[in-house]
Amino acid sequence: MAAVIFTGAQLLKQQGGFIGIAYVKTANYSTESKAYNLSALKRGTGGRSSFNGIVATVFGCGGFIGRYVCNRLGKNGSQLILPYRGDPYDVMRLKVCGDLGQVYFHPFDLRDEESIEKVCRYSNVVINLIGRDWETRNFSFDDVHVKGARLLAKVAKRSGVERFIHLSALNAEETPEAVILKGGSKFLASKWRGEQAVLEEFPEATIFRPADVYGQEDRFLRYYGHIWRRQATYLPLWKKGEETIKQPVFVSDLASGIMAALKDSDTAGKVYQAVGPKRYYLSELVDWFFRVMRKDKDWGYWRYDMRYDPIFQIRVTLTEKLRVGFPIGNLHWERVEREHVTDVVHSEVPTLEDLGVALTHMEDQVPWELKPYTYGLYQGLVDLEEPYTPPAPPTPVA
Numbered sequence: 108m109a110a111v112i113f114t115g116a117q118l119l120k121q122q123g124g125f126i127g128i129a130y131v132k133t134a135n136y137s138t139e140s141k142a143y144n145l146s147a148l149k150r151g152t153g154g155r156s157s158f159n160g161i162v163a164t165v166f167g168c169g170g171f172i173g174r175y176v177c178n179r180l181g182k183n184g185s186q187l188i189l190p191y192r193g194d195p196y197d198v199m200r201l202k203v204c205g206d207l208g209q210v211y212f213h214p215f216d217l218r219d220e221e222s223i224e225k226v227c228r229y230s231n232v233v234i235n236l237i238g239r240d241w242e243t244r245n246f247s248f249d250d251v252h253v254k255g256a257r258l259l260a261k262v263a264k265r266s267g268v269e270r271f272i273h274l275s276a277l278n279a280e281e282t283p284e285a286v287i288l289k290g291g292s293k294f295l296a297s298k299w300r301g302e303q304a305v306l307e308e309f310p311e312a313t314i315f316r317p318a319d320v321y322g323q324e325d326r327f328l329r330y331y332g333h334i335w336r337r338q339a340t341y342l343p344l345w346k347k348g349e350e351t352i353k354q355p356v357f358v359s360d361l362a363s364g365i366m367a368a369l370k371d372s373d374t375a376g377k378v379y380q381a382v383g384p385k386r387y388y389l390s391e392l393v394d395w396f397f398r399v400m401r402k403d404k405d406w407g408y409w410r411y412d413m414r415y416d417p418i419f420q421i422r423v424t425l426t427e428k429l430r431v432g433f434p435i436g437n438l439h440w441e442r443v444e445r446e447h448v449t450d451v452v453h454s455e456v457p458t459l460e461d462l463g464v465a466l467t468h469m470e471d472q473v474p475w476e477l478k479p480y481t482y483g484l485y486q487g488l489v490d491l492e493e494p495y496t497p498p499a500p501p502t503p504v505a
């Protein structure tokens with residue numbers, strides 16, 4: 108495929124609104140006016156330097172899960188079309204996911220059908236990782252999870268894409284369980300409607316419903332590690348977290364599941380639950396995270412019931428209302444609501460294990476992920492090289 112060409116409008120790329128759309132419309136990543144069947148050019152043995160016949164457009168590539176998915180795709184010789192919005196520097200580092208000439212970038216707008224069509228026309232696989240945990244001035248949950256997902260599925264179908272993978276969320280329900288917010292999580296309800304919209308446009312789509320996903324730069328472990336989630340050394344949880352059960356999944360396992368689904372055409376039209384191997388009470392899990400971070404009882408850690416702390420509740424409201432861009436520490440009511448929804452795993456719906464993924468256990472991975480949050484690490488108060496007995500792992504729910 109010819110080199111990436113950003114025709115003319117480089118100077119306009121930072122602009123929003125009318126000028127921004129003009130930029131998207133005039134940009135092109137190929138000099139070819141005709142769509143070739145690139146997958147027919149398959150060659151090599153399937154490693155990074157071969158071409159395995161997959162040309163994948165990854166929407167939401169610049170996000171947390173996107174980085175892992177792109178790495179896996181590049182590693183096995185897929186060609187990557189990476190649509191992005193905003194600054195191209197944010198996604199530029201994904202260039203090294205694949206071999207030379209295998210990774211292409213293209214600006215797009217989730218509301219602009221033409222730009223979506225441009226990035227789907229050469230692909231046989233489309234992966235939709237677009238999602239947002241909070242609503243913004245420009246995009247409601249429905250805009251992102253329902254209308255946006257529907258448009259991607261519709262254009263992919265029209266462009267002759269063979270496989271469409273869509274990321275929803277575990278506990279997505281028409282009327283999700285309400286823990287704190289009246290009517291429950293709007294995020295989860297919109298994810299449920301998004302699944303229906305995608306299946307209406309692309310009935311052979313494969314849907315993944317991930318539980319909380321942890322890994323590098325996640326929004327699960329880092330959420331609890333963040334100073335803004337605590338009241339000094341005290342941690343407020345709804346009903347002390349003793350009535351919420353969670354089953355978090357490791358991001359690499361989710362990426363492995365997506366890769367396995369791509370290889371297996373039997374997964375078309377099916378829904379998969381992406382959950383970890385064990386279930387834990389939220390209270391058990393969070394206590395363990397703090398023990399791992401060496402922020403234990405001696406440090407002042409104490410978990411209490413959020414219901415009796417109006418100051419924390421006011422802080423969540425103010426963080427949500429006064430935010431510029433994103434909420435500090437990911438603290439907002441939608442997040443707090445979802446945090447306390449128990450993970451429901453339906454026995455009749457397949458999981459990552461049905462895709463042959465050997466699931467990672469939290470006790471094997473989390474201590475490494477939480478290392479940067481170790482108490483006193485940057486003040487020289489602890490030496491990670493010194494012998495240390497790791498704290499007891501959390502007790503899973505029987």
Ligand SMILES: NC(=O)c1ccc[n+]([C@@H]2O[C@H](COP(=O)([O-])OP(=O)(O)OC[C@H]3O[C@@H](n4cnc5c(N)ncnc54)[C@H](OP(=O)(O)O)[C@@H]3O)[C@@H](O)[C@H]2O)c1
Pocket residue numbers: 166167168169170171172173192193216217235236237238239240246251274275276277316317318319320321326327
């Ligand atoms: N991470 C989890 O624990 C978890 C759990 C359950 C479900 N999921 C779902 O899995 C998917 C991927 O999650 P993630 O953790 O990788 O999310 P993420 O890190 O927040 O990344 C989301 C991606 O979506 C893009 N995006 C958001 N709104 C957009 C819009 N209006 N127009 C264009 N692009 C937009 C973002 O682009 P920008 O960078 O330009 O904003 C980013 O690339 C999402 O659908 C998420 O809801 C995640």
